Amino acid sequence: MAQLTDDCFAFNGPLLPVDEAERLIAERIAPIDGSESVALRTASGRVLAGDVVAPVNVPPFDNSAVDGFAVRADGLAANGETRLAIVDRITAGHVSDRALKAGEAIRIFTGAPMPQGADTVFMQEDCRIEGDHVIVPPGLKRGANRRFAGEDMKAGAVALPAGRRLSVQHLALAAALGLTKLDLRRRVRVAIFSTGDEIVEPGSALPRAALYDSNRYLLAALLARYGVEVTDLGILSDDTKELARGLASAAANHDLVLTSGGISTGEADHVRDAVESIGRLVFWRVAIKPGRPVAMGVLHGSNSDGAAFVGLPGNPVAVFVIFVRVVRPLLLRLAGALPEPLIALPVRATFSYKKRAGRREYVRVTLRKAADGAIEAEKYAQDGAGVLTSLTETDGLAELPEDVTEVEPGETVGFLSYASLVG
Ligand code: AMP
Numbered sequence: 001m002a003q004l005t006d007d008c009f010a011f012n013g014p015l016l017p018v019d020e021a022e023r024l025i026a027e028r029i030a031p032i033d034g035s036e037s038v039a040l041r042t043a044s045g046r047v048l049a050g051d052v053v054a055p056v057n058v059p060p061f062d063n064s065a066v067d068g069f070a071v072r073a074d075g076l077a078a079n080g081e082t083r084l085a086i087v088d089r090i091t092a093g094h095v096s097d098r099a100l101k102a103g104e105a106i107r108i109f110t111g112a113p114m115p116q117g118a119d120t121v122f123m124q125e126d127c128r129i130e131g132d133h134v135i136v137p138p139g140l141k142r143g144a145n146r147r148f149a150g151e152d153m154k155a156g157a158v159a160l161p162a163g164r165r166l167s168v169q170h171l172a173l174a175a176a177l178g179l180t181k182l183d184l185r186r187r188v189r190v191a192i193f194s195t196g197d198e199i200v201e202p203g204s205a206l207p208r209a210a211l212y213d214s215n216r217y218l219l220a221a222l223l224a225r226y227g228v229e230v231t232d233l234g235i236l237s238d239d240t241k242e243l244a245r246g247l248a249s250a251a252a253n254h255d256l257v258l259t260s261g262g263i264s265t266g267e268a269d270h271v272r273d274a275v276e277s278i279g280r281l282v283f284w285r286v287a288i289k290p291g292r293p294v295a296m297g298v299l300h301g302s303n304s305d306g307a308a309f310v311g312l313p314g315n316p317v318a319v320f321v322i323f324v325r326v327v328r329p330l331l332l333r334l335a336g337a338l339p340e341p342l343i344a345l346p347v348r349a350t351f352s353y354k355k356r357a358g359r360r361e362y363v364r365v366t367l368r369k370a371a372d373g374a375i376e377a378e379k380y381a382q383d384g385a386g387v388l389t390s391l392t393e394t395d396g397l398a399e400l401p402e403d404v405t406e407v408e409p410g411e412t413v414g415f416l417s418y419a420s421l422v423g
């Protein structure tokens with residue numbers, strides 16, 4: 001389980017800026033213990049427990065980058081064509097024992113090993129063949145079209161650092177190094193609940209005053225992208241005792257427990273009391289919209305260590321934003337992953353927007369290409385935190401920083417694509 005002190009989420013200020021929330025997490029949360037050897041094929045999304053050191057060079061030998069003719073640069077005419085005898089032919093996967101001498105060329109194909117004595121390759125498109133000779137033009141630089149052993153990765157170098165969360169390209173590099181297994185951190189165990197008397201499971205009948213649960217599906221799908229082990233514990237009613245029982249049992253065998261709903265200060269918001277009865281709770285009034293109040297805590301189940309707890313808001317868009325800005329860094333930290341800063345890309349706003357200074361706001365936007373070639377962001381008309389179509393009908397979030405109070409059409413705003421956020 002996670003090693004957490006009861007006061008790890010303590011915070012005294014009135015409003016917590018997003019960057020400060022991330023800093024607190026980085027400073028106070030330690031990664032979970034435990035690692036295991038995992039087959040490369042199933043390692044996607046998981047986190048490296050140690051550095052991967054390259055056991056071989058990539059590529060393993062000097063080879064040709066093109067189909068053409070391997071030559072020695074020093075024998076070539078500087079100002080005119082050179083006529084060379086074609087003395088051998090090397091295709092990929094085969095070796096020539098012939099050492100190239102001045103006045104000679106060897107027909108070579110992409111990926112075939114450079115013959116001894118050759119240092120440069122002419123592309124076949126640039127050559128003329130006359131019988132068993134090839135005519136090459138002047139002006140090609142020595143070493144052209146030659147790929148050197150280890151130019152991509154040198155044997156003995158750190159190919160992938162500890163903490164790297166593995167994506168497709170990392171798996172490709174590990175495979176290029178000949179590896180079939182990787183030493184990975186164990187998966188973070190996360191339990192998720194929804195809360196609310198009005199929330200019902202999709203597939204069941206919809207009574208009056210009820211709505212289908214979307215948050216658990218949102219969270220489960222997001223978590224799956226982060227290579228964690230998710231336990232879906234269903235829906236808890238607005239009852240302090242039931243909530244406390246559910247949370248305590250989840251805390252016993254999970255590193256992180258997530259709930260949504262029930263954390264406002266309304267009379268029917270019982271998550272606060274439930275958490276306080278079995279652990280430690282603090283409220284983060286995060287300076288963020290949508291999102292704001294987020295309950296952070298440590299739950300004690302039957303084990304001594306305690307699980308981290310995040311009580312997310314009830315509205316689905318707020319759940320998404322808080323996941324991205326609070327849960328994601330916490331999850332990466334628990335998983336032992338290196339930080340993965342989100343970089344908003346500049347796009348041109350087509351909308352006007354007013355906001356309060358001192359908090360960060362996320363506006364759902366659709367991208368399009370303007371007549372002048374610039375990328376424009378158009379705001380979705382409905383911006384309520386409960387409007388799910390504001391997520392489904394758009395491409396990502398425009399991130400309006402704390403100091404901004406107004407956006408006018410034509411101004412540059414930062415854009416975070418959903419693809420980058422859920423990756
Ligand atoms: P609450 O913070 O519990 O008052 O919830 C705020 C809003 O989010 C209410 O309108 C809830 O009905 C809604 N909500 C809470 N949980 C969910 C859920 N799991 N799926 C969809 N909407 C929810």
Ligand code: MG
Binds near residue numbers: 195196197261262314
């Ligand atoms: Mg509720």
